[in-house]
Amino acid sequence: MQPISIGEPWMWVAFIVFVVAMLALDLFVFGGRKAHRVSSREATCWVIAWCALALVFAGLLRWYLNDELGPEIAQRKMLEFLTGYLIEQSLSIDNMFVFVMISGYFAAPPELQRRMLLYGVLGAIVMRGAMIFAGVWLVSQFAWLLYVFGVLLIITGIKMLAFAHQRPDLEKNPILRWIRGHLRVTGEFHGERFFVVQDGRLWATPLFLVLVLIEASDLMFAIDSIPAIFAITTDPFIVFTSNIFAIMGLRALYFLLADMADRFHLLKYGLAIVLVFIGTKMTLMPWFHLPVEWSLAIVGGIILTSVLLSLILPPKEDRMRSL
Numbered sequence: 001m002q003p004i005s006i007g008e009p010w011m012w013v014a015f016i017v018f019v020v021a022m023l024a025l026d027l028f029v030f031g032g033r034k035a036h037r038v039s040s041r042e043a044t045c046w047v048i049a050w051c052a053l054a055l056v057f058a059g060l061l062r063w064y065l066n067d068e069l070g071p072e073i074a075q076r077k078m079l080e081f082l083t084g085y086l087i088e089q090s091l092s093i094d095n096m097f098v099f100v101m102i103s104g105y106f107a108a109p110p111e112l113q114r115r116m117l118l119y120g121v122l123g124a125i126v127m128r129g130a131m132i133f134a135g136v137w138l139v140s141q142f143a144w145l146l147y148v149f150g151v152l153l154i155i156t157g158i159k160m161l162a163f164a165h166q167r168p169d170l171e172k173n174p175i176l177r178w179i180r181g182h183l184r185v186t187g188e189f190h191g192e193r194f195f196v197v198q199d200g201r202l203w204a205t206p207l208f209l210v211l212v213l214i215e216a217s218d219l220m221f222a223i224d225s226i227p228a229i230f231a232i233t234t235d236p237f238i239v240f241t242s243n244i245f246a247i248m249g250l251r252a253l254y255f256l257l258a259d260m261a262d263r264f265h266l267l268k269y270g271l272a273i274v275l276v277f278i279g280t281k282m283t284l285m286p287w288f289h290l291p292v293e294w295s296l297a298i299v300g301g302i303i304l305t306s307v308l309l310s311l312i313l314p315p316k317e318d319r320m321r322s323l
Helices: 009-028 040-068 071-106 110-141 145-162 174-182 206-229 236-260 267-283 292-312 316-322
Strands: 195-198 201-204
Touching (some): 009 110, 009 236, 071 110, 071 267, 071 292, 110 206, 110 236, 145 206, 206 267
Antiparallel strands (some): 195 201
């Protein structure tokens, strides 16, 4: 059984050309190749731009499918894209906070972080693209895998709820320990270089370690986020485009919210509840169908509530200091 998709060949080509064009604009027009500190204003403009582009894409998708497949399918596919985008964007925010922790651990200079995240985005696009197509193919061949994904998401959500207050200890990270045990690593950054030659020997720089950990982090988050969108749709075009839009906007969101991780201290609980909700939805699909518009409203409501509560209720440490 082949996966069913609305994506015609020209749509795939057009979207990939669009992504390449946006990356080229960033690199060659907006100074992405130059190491510079990203201001809050610049980051805000990019966040707004990517959200606007995602909404425009959803509108164009609905407009095109309305004539080709009818208003009902057009409306459903637009909502599937928006729901998938919201899920991926929300989970990416948690991933972004891990990026902040990694950059802080290595004391990565702010002017190098944009370049570092650009490479991270490029790697994430390739990696997630491969995982999406593999996942869609597996689900199309073995439908029961959806229920396995659902159970895994429930377990992941419960674990996230139980350990939301804990922060990962990078000193114990097996990837970092392996690299340090097998490669020579310099004690300082060398501009945008990942490797340098010193005394005739090749040394890795801390920027290389940061990039490896960011890619590994994105891989772990993708294992959760990609199955999550399968609860909404298994259309590879919808899954791929919603993922890519979320990834492309992640870099700007990083610089906008990098100093606000502690302010959104309840967001992780909201994301955990989202994972449990999506996992439950997947496991109950044979007996209970929840319309996609309801899924969009519930996921959006959970995320919005967790953000608002984070702003209203200060972290426990702040409350203790105020006593």
